[in-house]
Amino acid sequence: MNDDSSPSPRRRMARWIIAIVLLAALAAAAWYGWRSWQAEQRLAERSRATAGQQLAALQQTVEALRRDQRANARGLQDVAATNRILRDEVLGLGQRNALLEENVARLADHSRQGAQAVRREEAELLLSQAQQRLAYAGDLDGARHLYALAAGVLENMDSPGYLNLRQALLQERSAVDALGPGVRARTAGQLTQWVEALDSLPEQGAEVAGAQPSWWQQMLSPLVQIRPADPQVLVARSERIAAGDALQIELSLARAALERGDTDGWQQALQRVDGWLLRLWPDSPRRRSQRHALAELRKVDLRIALPELGSTLQQLRGMRDGKVAP
Secondary structure, three states: OHHHHOHHHHHHHHHHHHHHHHHHHHHHHHHHHHHHHHHHHHHHHHHHHHHHHHHHHHHHHHHHHHHHHHHHHHHHHHHHHHHHHHHHHHHHHHHHHHHHHHHHHHOOOOOHHHHHHHHHHHHHHHHHHHHHHHHHHOOHHHHHHHHHHHHHHHHOOOOHHHHHHHHHHHHHHHHHHOOOOOHHHHHHHHHHHHHHHHHHOOOOOHHHHHOOOOHHHHHHOOOOOOOOOOOOOOOOHHHHHHHHHHHHHHHHHHHHHHHHOOHHHHHHHHHHHHHHHHHHOOOOHHHHHHHHHHHHHHOOOOOOOOOOOOHHHHHHHHHHHOOOOO
């Protein structure tokens, strides 16, 4: 009887062992699956973060491309506007040439007097354009070129009455050549030199820079900088930065007035520049020298004033109207 009952506890023990092994295997499989799921979640999060970063970088790139596209569009608009202006100028020149050609065709069968009338009209047109370039644009090179063309036209007119006209044109061309590069070009160079000299102005007065600091000033110099306060000179860095920007704006306005030949605007802009000069730098010999140079620039008259300017054109129109005998 004992032999029959002994295998039963062993089988039960084996069953418990198998059950425990199975449970351990299931627990291990569940732990491994949970770790794998967590790793996949972390990998997915990293993938999402990487994708977000790539998306943000792509959006920045797209925005930069859009900005470049807008800048290119503005550039194309500017180029189109310039082309329209040039086209209008070319059309104007074409119309003038067409008028001249029409006059030439109409007077082809006339006598020598008719041919001289055409040359006189051409010389008048060239002299008028030269005077406009000098008066409104200050273009000395363009005016000299037009004067040379007018001189070539008048040289082909051998009538004795045009001798005085050629002499007047020679005097006017000599006066224009004596101007050299022109008052605007010289003044622009002087203004550039004046602006470059601003960097050498001291931010402290001569008395403060040359004074020997006392012992307590030397002791506190690593921590603070002690200097007398000038009520006119700006001390705070933010105020000095804003004042420097305002000074640059006034200099830009002065350069624009110089390009236009606007003497009043030029003088007003330099007057405001002088005010900012007093606010940015304390009194010193260099500042006084800069103010003196600025005052000299403010006295410059940007208009071209020549007694001979337009004399040839007036004489030529007098000949055309019959007031002067040809």
